Amino acid sequence: MQNQIFRLELKVRDYECDIQGIVNNSVYQNYLEHTRHEFLISVGSGFVEMNKNGIDPVVYRIEIDYKFPLKSGDIFISVLNFEKKGNLKLIFNQEIYRKSDTKLILQAKVIVVVLENGKPVKPDFLTEKLEKYKNSVLK
Amino acid sequence: MQNQIFRLELKVRDYECDIQGIVNNSVYQNYLEHTRHEFLISVGSGFVEMNKNGIDPVVYRIEIDYKFPLKSGDIFISVLNFEKKGNLKLIFNQEIYRKSDTKLILQAKVIVVVLENGKPVKPDFLTEKLEKYKNSVLK
Amino acid sequence: MQNQIFRLELKVRDYECDIQGIVNNSVYQNYLEHTRHEFLISVGSGFVEMNKNGIDPVVYRIEIDYKFPLKSGDIFISVLNFEKKGNLKLIFNQEIYRKSDTKLILQAKVIVVVLENGKPVKPDFLTEKLEKYKNSVLK
Amino acid sequence: MQNQIFRLELKVRDYECDIQGIVNNSVYQNYLEHTRHEFLISVGSGFVEMNKNGIDPVVYRIEIDYKFPLKSGDIFISVLNFEKKGNLKLIFNQEIYRKSDTKLILQAKVIVVVLENGKPVKPDFLTEKLEKYKNSVLK
Numbered sequence: 001m002q003n004q005i006f007r008l009e010l011k012v013r014d015y016e017c018d019i020q021g022i023v024n025n026s027v028y029q030n031y032l033e034h035t036r037h038e039f040l041i042s043v044g045s046g047f048v049e050m051n052k053n054g055i056d057p058v059v060y061r062i063e064i065d066y067k068f069p070l071k072s073g074d075i076f077i078s079v080l081n082f083e084k085k086g087n088l089k090l091i092f093n094q095e096i097y098r099k100s101d102t103k104l105i106l107q108a109k110v111i112v113v114v115l116e117n118g119k120p121v122k123p124d125f126l127t128e129k130l131e132k133y134k135n136s137v138l139k
Numbered sequence: 140m141q142n143q144i145f146r147l148e149l150k151v152r153d154y155e156c157d158i159q160g161i162v163n164n165s166v167y168q169n170y171l172e173h174t175r176h177e178f179l180i181s182v183g184s185g186f187v188e189m190n191k192n193g194i195d196p197v198v199y200r201i202e203i204d205y206k207f208p209l210k211s212g213d214i215f216i217s218v219l220n221f222e223k224k225g226n227l228k229l230i231f232n233q234e235i236y237r238k239s240d241t242k243l244i245l246q247a248k249v250i251v252v253v254l255e256n257g258k259p260v261k262p263d264f265l266t267e268k269l270e271k272y273k274n275s276v277l278k
Numbered sequence: 279m280q281n282q283i284f285r286l287e288l289k290v291r292d293y294e295c296d297i298q299g300i301v302n303n304s305v306y307q308n309y310l311e312h313t314r315h316e317f318l319i320s321v322g323s324g325f326v327e328m329n330k331n332g333i334d335p336v337v338y339r340i341e342i343d344y345k346f347p348l349k350s351g352d353i354f355i356s357v358l359n360f361e362k363k364g365n366l367k368l369i370f371n372q373e374i375y376r377k378s379d380t381k382l383i384l385q386a387k388v389i390v391v392v393l394e395n396g397k398p399v400k401p402d403f404l405t406e407k408l409e410k411y412k413n414s415v416l417k
Numbered sequence: 418m419q420n421q422i423f424r425l426e427l428k429v430r431d432y433e434c435d436i437q438g439i440v441n442n443s444v445y446q447n448y449l450e451h452t453r454h455e456f457l458i459s460v461g462s463g464f465v466e467m468n469k470n471g472i473d474p475v476v477y478r479i480e481i482d483y484k485f486p487l488k489s490g491d492i493f494i495s496v497l498n499f500e501k502k503g504n505l506k507l508i509f510n511q512e513i514y515r516k517s518d519t520k521l522i523l524q525a526k527v528i529v530v531v532l533e534n535g536k537p538v539k540p541d542f543l544t545e546k547l548e549k550y551k552n553s554v555l556k
Contacts, residue, residue: 015451018154019211020329026305034301048489061342063339072158153315165447168443169443173293186350186436201442204477212326242347296435296436
């Protein structure tokens with residue numbers, strides 16, 4: 001991924017694999033979510049803290065292209081970038097690579113909206129922090 | 140189980156099975172928890188509602204004897220009974236059977252304490268309801 | 279969904295809900311997978327059996343639009359239909375509704391390819407069964 | 418834990434937490450399993466490799482004492498030791514500590530038997546490796 005601004009190294013655990021001996025499809029969504037949440041923490045806006053203040057980023061739409069499966073014990077790199085879309089949406093572009101040979105495992109596009117007490121709000125407080133972080137990383 | 144007072148019929152889902160082709164050990168704890176929570180709802184004390192009121196039943200100790208594994212597609216019966224232990228503890232005795240032949244899958248003893256705003260309290264409000272339910276069922 | 283050919287009724291379990299008190303995003307993928315697998319069983323092509331014969335339907339791409347969250351205890355209806363796409367792909371169109379008021383919870387498009395010993399094959403043996411089933415249901 | 422012979426540092430992920438805002442009970446069993454499996458790999462007997470050779474260590478009984486809950490973002494240390502019990506059983510003594518203050522989170526005793534093609538066998542091949550590893554670590 002060009003211009004990735006955050007990366008996380010993780011390892012597949014046996015209990016995440018299914019009868020086929022590979023990571024179950026839904027588990028990748030856990031990996032993707034964990035990556036976004038760790039990113040938010042590094043930006044200074046932890047998910048749990050936002051939730052306590054009535055602010056909930058929620059996934060509006062997700063698209064995942066599965067390219068190649070991870071197996072038990074595989075170490076992988078989960079990267080992301082983001083962009084604004086209109087007034088209300090944030091798009092996280094995410095990819096997962098196998099570490100040993102940088103083989104592409106999946107690509108995902110995750111559209112997030114931010115709810116405040118249940119209603120969609122302009123996520124300016126968040127995007128400002130995110131943009132600042134992006135600029136500091138990509139400089 | 141003698142004197143079971145609650146039973147729930149469930150079916151193994153493929154994503155609950157691991158590389159060995161059988162239900163992963165930790166998933167049984169989900170089954171056991173779900174059975175207790177459905178029991179609490181049937182007694183009129185849903186877990187989520189209690190949580191909203193600052194009351195949290197928490198597992199203090201669990202013992203599970205695994206007898207035989209469940210496989211993908213197996214239908215099983217999850218049963219429970221309970222007893223008080225001292226002033227502060229509730230013991231749930233739980234068993235899971237395969238439906239087709241009543242083969243015993245596991246036995247569990249789950250000791251629960253009730254926290255109110257983080258402190259252990261006598262769970263009288265709960266045990267009264269539970270005893271009432273038990274008496275109505277076993278009569 | 280027009281022309282749904284399979285439906286499954288399920289209930290949210292407490293352990294499937296996260297800090298926000300709603301079903302975690304990745305759990306919906308479990309629901310969707312379980313629905314497809316139950317459908318395959320009803321068609322006579324169980325997932326586990328196919329896997330034993332070296333045949334693995336795998337998800338190639340998934341798109342999920344999250345419309346409204348499910349909460350603890352909600353009963354929901356998961357429905358699907360399917361279509362062929364080109365020679366190698368099957369598309370499952372899936373939706374989840376809350377049972378109480380048929381509120382739409384999510385829509386998903388799941389593109390599946392069938393691997394035989396790791397290579398993509400024309401899924402004719404499967405689509406024939408699926409079409410037969412569809413015709414019998416929609417008649 | 419005195420004489421711990423293996424330790425693993427892990428971090429709680431948001432999706433592992435439930436409505437109470439703490440790690441769900443069943444997730445700890447995932448942590449415990451992952452710790453045992455990582456230990457087996459470090460000893461040279463990976464779980465997946467054994468499974469491919471028809472050898473399956475299975476949990477026979479588990480006892481868990483929950484002392485204090487982990488929350489989202491907590492970093493924790495998972496340690497283990499083991500002992501033989503009779504001819505057929507291995508006991509893994511496991512503990513989880515919060516890293517920041519070494520607060521004890523849980524203690525577990527996990528009794529494992531080894532099946533070869535479905536039948537219990539003396540796990541000598543395994544215990545020899547384990548003992549060797551233990552001696553090298555505790556020296």
